[in-house]
Amino acid sequence: MAYRLINKRNPTQTLTQTRRAWYCLLDMARQSGWNPMGTIHQGLLHGLVTNLLEDHPEWEPGNGTYTPVTSRLVMLEDALNLMDALQRAFIVYEPQRVASYYGIFRTEWDELRDRTYPGIGSLQALTDFCRAGPFIIEGRSIP
16 A cells, blocks of 8 residues: 655646555654644535535544545645654654665564664655645555
């Protein structure tokens, strides 16, 4: 599973994160002071489903998850707050040194992978992506 982020203003600008990287980056942002507002269903912006909110409470703003199965929208203020928190996380980020792959057995590699955070490039890419404004999160299965 991976998450594809699509810029709302420019749909050609996308960023794809693995599930593990996305979860870790969200966790890093929360630890750095990000208070998520929640995602919303895209139809709310177009006024297409506003009368259906009583039947679909999961579509209300603030009830949305950042790990959706369907497309969800992160609003501008939330994207910028996420960017600020990621910038704070960048300042305190301490890269973890990993021995070369050749000296690690398969079981040790799996354990090491589960304890490490995504690379500094992933953190910076998401920070830059959030700076561009509101975006859509799509859950994608990797073949």
